[in-house]
Amino acid sequence: MIQRLDPDLLEAWDALALATGAPVFARPGWLTAWADAFGAREHLRALTVHRDGALVALLPVISGPLGLRTPTNSETALIAPVVADDDAAGDLAQRLLARRAGTVDLDAVLADHPLTAALRTAAGSTPALETVRCSSPWVDTSGDPADFLRRLSKNRRHGLKRLAKRLDEAGEVSFDVSDGRNDSGDDDLDELLRDGLRLEARDWKLAAGTAIASSPARVAFYTRAARWAADAGVLRLAFLRLDGRAIAFGYCLQQGPTLHFLKLGMDDEHAKLGPGMMITKRLIDHAFAQPGVRELDLLGENESYKADLASGVREQVRVRVYPTPVLGGVQRAATEAVADLRRKAVDRLSDSTRARLLALRNRLQR
Structure with a gap:
């Protein structure tokens, strides 16, 4: 019925x-x-x-x-x-x-x-x-992280090392994943979303009207969904920071064996440091380190950078x-x-x- x-x-x-x-x-x-x-x-x-x-x-x-x-x-x-x-x-x-x-x-x-x-x-x-x-790509994070690196192409491995070195040389690098609350247990979801949506609203996305910030309905959706996800214990907001300043953002959900990577944001002023690729690699490492998490679901289309990392795709x-x-x-x-x-x-x-x-x-x- x-x-x-x-x-x-x-x-x-x-x-x-x-x-x-x-x-x-x-x-x-x-x-x-x-x-x-x-x-x-x-x-x-x-x-x-x-x-x-x-x-x-x-x-x-x-x-x-x-x-x-x-x-x-x-x-x-x-x-x-x-x-x-x-x-x-x-x-x-x-x-x-x-x-x-x-x-x-x-x-x-x-x-x-x-x-x-x-x-x-x-x-x-x-x-x-x-x-x-x-065809949505996903990364198997159930085994040894070293095995993941070994199956990447030689060019991709070298590229990741080069970007990591370049990032380290640029300043102090940190990576954190939040469930919407700070270390004291207080709600800081609004502030986190503000920072994340600012990074997601890249100039070309704003021009094309595809950024979350381009539409009040999109902002309302991702804000309401984040509030529900935080209450349900499945929200994960990831930030890559350089000298304390966020340069990349991941809007993620984690439930059961899967960490879903829905939205990527980055600071184009630091494009030469590869913030998008670097936060994706940090999320892969994070998934490997989480007990019970067996895959990072990259979602969306199988773009070239995702295809290089993916273990397979789901149609x-x-x-x-x-x-x-x-x-x-x-x-x-x-x-x-x-x-x-x-x-x-x-x-x-x-x-x-x-x-x-x-x-x-x-x-x-x-």
């Missing part, structure tokens, strides 16, 4: 997410912070499956005139349906398809999630389109299932054709033109 998010359901949802070891992004506290900030709280619902009166599967959804979709935008790191087992995933897929009056749009889910696999099976011959959203996909064979075939063909035209058009643009168009689009959206 599709349910409103009442307090009892939120409590059961969070308990199931924790019991099944779901990612932190599967927890209602994270998603409701997103919905509150981006004006989607009134439309957010949960498609649920119960067994013997107990919640065994849940997918957050938004219902609209065109169908049923997952609540996503550019700030969505991952949509993680919560399922107790494969049977629950199968039941959830069946209910998802049974509820459709239009297109079912399951976006930002892992390609190998049980619900994704169950939806492929349940869709059968119904027209569907699956596309890769991104996020978008699966669209259309309502009827005839209409679905038309919609699928149109979607593919538009995507192809967009790719060809973007490929012909210069880098400067792409940046200007991106900045214009973000201004219009705001």
Whole structure:
């Protein structure tokens, strides 16, 4: 059934997410912070499956005139349906398809999630389109840190050593990870976020409108989410400092075996010191040192610097299932054709033109 998010359901949802070891992004506290900030709280619902009166599967959804979709935008790191087992995933897929009056749009889910696999099976011959959203890199931090370094390319190892030496020669270097409280146990989250968001708001990101500070809704989301995460004990705000001044920032969450690295900020005045790469390397070292943490999830696209460090990638996909064979075939063909035209058009643009168009689009959206 599709349910409103009442307090009892939120409590059961969070308990199931924790019991099944779901990612932190599967927890209602994270998603409701997103919905509150981006004006989607009134439309957010949960498609649920119960067994013997107990919640065994849940997918957050938004219902609209065109169908049923997952609540996503550019700030969505991952949509993680919560399922107790494969049977629950199968039941959830069946209910998802049974509820459709239009297109079912399951976006930002892992390609190998049980619900994704169950939806492929349940869709059968119904027209569907699956596309890769991104390939997110991750670093295995479960073994010996020396093994991690040995598997890096010779050029990358030398580059890390060179940057570390250059940074040490520039002044006194320190690295700290905060859960939102200072050494006295007092809350200093607002001050930490101020410093971090200042570093995240690099000039080129502000020009393109992609910085968190470019949008009041983004600021509200990451502030509210940080407050929830601090209360839940999963917030980790990382800072790389030079002579006491923060030159790089990482907005991170740590739950179970995973340290998630969501947002990177850095001081471009110190670009020659490689602050972005250096804080990433410090976070890898930090993850190795944490009992029970087995990976650093770098999230987002597999950019070249991430690819050099990564142990592997996880594909996020978008699966669209259309309502009827005839209409679905038309919609699928149109979607593919538009995507192809967009790719060809973007490929012909210069880098400067792409940046200007991106900045214009973000201004219009705001």
